[in-house]
Amino acid sequence: MSQMTAIHSTQNSQQKAGNTASEPKKFSTFAGVFTPSILTIFGVIMFMRAGFVVGHAGIMQALLILFVSKMITTTTGLSISAIATNTDVKGGGAYFLISRTLGPEFGGTIGLALFLAQTLSVPFYILGFTESLIMTFPALKPFYLYISLFIAVVLFIITNRGADWAIKVQYVIMGALGLSIVAFLAGGALKFDHALFDANMARFNESKFSFWQLFAIYFPAATGIMAGVNMSGDLKNPARSIPLGTLGAIGVAVAVYVAQILLLGGSVSREALIEKPYQSLMSLAPFHTGFLIVLGVFCATLSSAIGSMMGAPRILQSLGQDRLLKPANFFAEVSKSGEPKRALWLTLVISLIVIYFAGKGNEGGALNLVASMVTMLFLWTYGITNLAAFIESFSRNPSFRPRFKLFHWIPALIGAVSSFAAAFLVDAPAALAAVALVVGLFLYVRKFILVASFGDARRGFFYSRTRDNLLTLAQLPVHSKNWRPTIIVFSGNPQNRLTLTRYADWLGSGRGIVTIAGVLSGNLHEKIRERRAYMENLEEFIRKNHIRAFPDVLVTPDFDLGLNQFLQVTSIGPIKPNLVMFGWSSDPNRAPAFVQSLRTAKLLNMSIVLVRDGGLPDLQQKKRKIDVWWSGKRNGSLMVILAYLISLDSQWSGTSIRILRAVENEYMRKNAEEELKNLIESSRMNIAIQVILSGDPLEKLIRSHSSNANVIFLGFEVPEESDAVSFQNRISSLSDGLPTVLLVRSTGEADLTS
Known part of the structure; x- marks a missing residue:
């Protein structure tokens, strides 16, 4: 599983009485959007499974898998940019954008789904870090559970200090991750062999994995673009930062992933890529710098865990501030610095419970199922985000005038369909389970939702369809x-x-x-x-x-x-x-x-x-x-x-x-x-x-x-x-x-x- 965060923001300067003593710090495009996005995109898949996919699929099909994956995230990025530049974006990120477009029912549903996905992501990334640590230092295996619980508490302390402090920690992590990427790319360039490149160009004839199975393995490496979007309430200029930071992170990720596929194919034998993908990546590091690859894996999991622990509470807090559901209202309160303390404590409690039961037996079966559910929930978020942008544009809503001009409803529709299709291609049973969960949440929200104080685009969409149908009906003969x-x-x-x-x-x-x-x-x-x-x-x-x-x-x-x-x-x-x-x-x-x-x-x-x-x-x-x-x-x-x-x-x-x-x-x-x-x-x-x-x-x-x-x-x-x-x-x-x-x-x- 790749790390997928959705760092949900808090409402910016309008705090409740008693919470206005200090104004939360606002972040730039680089700090608030690009950094959390790129750290989420560059995940454990890049270290643990990229070589495996190149070995089985060959260079050409691996590039095609990357293209399809990035098509989904790029269309989603364009949709996000359009919606974000069409409205006064406050805290809430994807939840805010969807609720103001498709209405409070869909917004509340996605908000709850994202909170659940983010909260469950925290223990999974922590357990992933602990497992990679034990692989490197086998003597620590008896302390597996205690290490995981300790890391959860440490990350809680970091996050509890505030988003500003967490971003500074992520700067350090990004620096270490950058050194790791430079190490294996430089080593691949130094060891590049044209004959090996030609041999790895085509698909492995004896591979037991289909194209879509390999796509399912690799796709999580492309996710994570919501991380910066969900910092919307903590940004100095959301309308400028969200498009630049999100699309910038996608562009950098594409460049790095293309280089990785080409260099792996030209510097490592097919057998080594398939049998030992992680070790093969370490072997590329020049001048005995393999430890940087290990450091990169640690940073990838920790950055995702921090991002998820920052994101989950902000989603719940934003839901509470919209006063859509009574149970969420309790978590609307924020600290003087703008941190969602109550929601953060709930996230910690859930994380510790999951870590205790999952890590106690060191068994991965149940965790894998829930991890697939987390992936599905994010894919459905991508799909519904594209759907929201499609509805706004296709309905020709007069109020849809995004300042971001590189948008059209056709890519949004392609992104929506591709996201939903990818969910089933990645894991059909988990996709069906995610559908059941989303439908269940929708029915719950629809039944108990309070009066929403904001408008959405549904009326405009139906108005447009009704108008077109009336004009068509007027041309048809009466019978x-x-x-x-x-x-x-x-x-x-x-x-x-x-x-x-x-x-x-x-x-x-x-x-x-x-x-x-x-x-x-x-x-x-x-x-x-x-x-x-x-x-x-x-x-x-x-x-x-x-x-x-x-x-x-x-x-x-x-x-x-x-x-x-x-x-x-x-x-x-x-x-x-x-x-x-x-x-x-x-x-x-x-x-x-x-x-x-x-x-x-x-x-x-x-x-x-x-x-x-x-x-x-x-x-x-x-x-x-x-x-x-x-x-x-x-x-x-x-x-x-x-x-x-x-x-x-x-x-x-x-x-x-x-x-x-x-x-x-x-x-x-x-x-x-x-x-x-x-x-x-x-x-x-x-x-x-x-x-x-x-x-x-x-x-x-x-x-x-x-x-x-x-x-x-x-x-x-x-x-x-x-x-x-x-x-x-x-x-x-x-x-x-x-x-x-x-x-x-x-x-x-x-x-x-x-």
């Missing part, structure tokens, strides 16, 4: 096959019209769009507060009753005039309302205005559904039934389609639909049965048919056959204004005492056989 209900519901006081709004939701059935509209009579300037309160009431009603709808409120001097105007102008581009729903009015004084509204809807070519409230059905009832009284294909088609949409709702699962038709003689009965059977067969629906031979009035037939139905559909025609009162009396008499009745008038656009 009855694609008919969907776009419903306006005039609810009045929604608290008194639950049946109306609930049936609108069921008719939408997740396949249409429902708008619950309210109309206020009066002057807009005088009613603006009342309108706002009405809108909030509608929004609360929709949330409380889990109705899938959008609220809207119109203020108009005249109620009926405003209602008619609302029907005319409401639309979302090509998505115009095609169905309007009213609650039934039994007030004779309202009959003329009510019928006038129906006539306006008809004039605007809108289908109409009137809801005669007979109460909501008992959805716990085992056998539920919807009755549709057929009165012709135009209204009948829409009634059956709407009944079918209701039956698709999960609350109506298992409901049976029955079409009933009354005829006066046997001849008409046979024709009606044949007609309805052909219609239902063409409709591809499982619907029962009942043709009733009777001369009784429709009102009597409905009461005798449908009084036990859960809901009844009846067709109607919009009357003339002069017939408003008689129409109202007739429908009231017909539906009185029945379950809820939906009266339907169709424009004919909805075709049952389409």
Whole structure:
């Protein structure tokens, strides 16, 4: 495993009351970004496995493996640079960038995942240091556990002194690591043999390792670029330092790794590279300086352990400062110097526990599994970081104006896909386990997250997709096959019209769009507060009753005039309302205005559904039934389609639909049965048919056959204004005492056989 740190920063100058006695020191590009990044990239893989990969893969394939690895980290570096130069970056590093782009749910998930990965990284790097120490000095083997625990405490003391002191220690480590790299590169150049280089150019024919297996071994050597990013809150100028330091570290690492592959291939035999990669690297050191290689291994593991112990607490502290999750709030407090003391103590406790149980038996099996999980979590962080940058750019968000100009959404997309693919190529079982962990964390965060105080890019992304889809939809021809209900519901006081709004939701059935509209009579300037309160009431009603709808409120001097105007102008581009729903009015004084509204809807070519409230059905009832009284294909088609949409709702699962038709003689009965059977067969629906031979009035037939139905559909025609009162009396008499009745008038656009 390579070291992978994510040094998470603290909030810079805005500290809580009582914590402002001294301002935390700010770091330059070199100290704050380049140094932690390059120390994390140059890891134990460079010393212990680089030769092994060159021996098996050959020089050409080893360079290809390096290219693919660096492509992932370079695209991630470009994405990080773009996001970091587009916003005022505070403490939080990758967590801050992702949460402000993909939202608090993803941000909180990645924050917890990074904290877990960083915290578990500390004991693993410490144990790695101890193992390399024992390989060099075998006499220390009996003290394996005690050495590991001692190193953990020492690193805690260093980190507890503050980031400034830890950075100074890393300067010393970087100097020693630099001497080690110079030693094996210089030795490789001095011992370079062209014949050996040619022999090692191609892949080892007898290798048992595939290209992707070798990639999995080598890839951790390319990771570590998040180390500098996560120092964001401790930087003098994050917008400048993060791009320069991160991309600079990647560039230096590429140069060193290319030189190492070429020089190893030209100075060490294939057999030695495969059998003794670490010893081969030591043998290259000139003038008996092999001890520098040993020093390099020690420095690589210690620098990663320090970086992880600095990073893990800062992640948790930044989560706490955002106040997203109550358990993390306790760790928001920082010291006067800006250090996350509480989170640091938690990191130490977890590290000591893991070291005790893992180091006690000196067994590596369980550790290897968790180490793979750590790698996976970092890869998912890279992927989601690229995804965040892709969403910002591809959605053409007007606020996405990064000062870093070497960015395009295509590399970000490539980086996201490559990161996710690499996770599975490195270790498929561990990748699946990491997916399960990330999903579990996401569900936890989504359930318990508090209100976020910051915005993100998701709305912009969906806005852009919606806009493009609306423009495309406007160019497509309208066909009855694609008919969907776009419903306006005039609810009045929604608290008194639950049946109306609930049936609108069921008719939408997740396949249409429902708008619950309210109309206020009066002057807009005088009613603006009342309108706002009405809108909030509608929004609360929709949330409380889990109705899938959008609220809207119109203020108009005249109620009926405003209602008619609302029907005319409401639309979302090509998505115009095609169905309007009213609650039934039994007030004779309202009959003329009510019928006038129906006539306006008809004039605007809108289908109409009137809801005669007979109460909501008992959805716990085992056998539920919807009755549709057929009165012709135009209204009948829409009634059956709407009944079918209701039956698709999960609350109506298992409901049976029955079409009933009354005829006066046997001849008409046979024709009606044949007609309805052909219609239902063409409709591809499982619907029962009942043709009733009777001369009784429709009102009597409905009461005798449908009084036990859960809901009844009846067709109607919009009357003339002069017939408003008689129409109202007739429908009231017909539906009185029945379950809820939906009266339907169709424009004919909805075709049952389409």
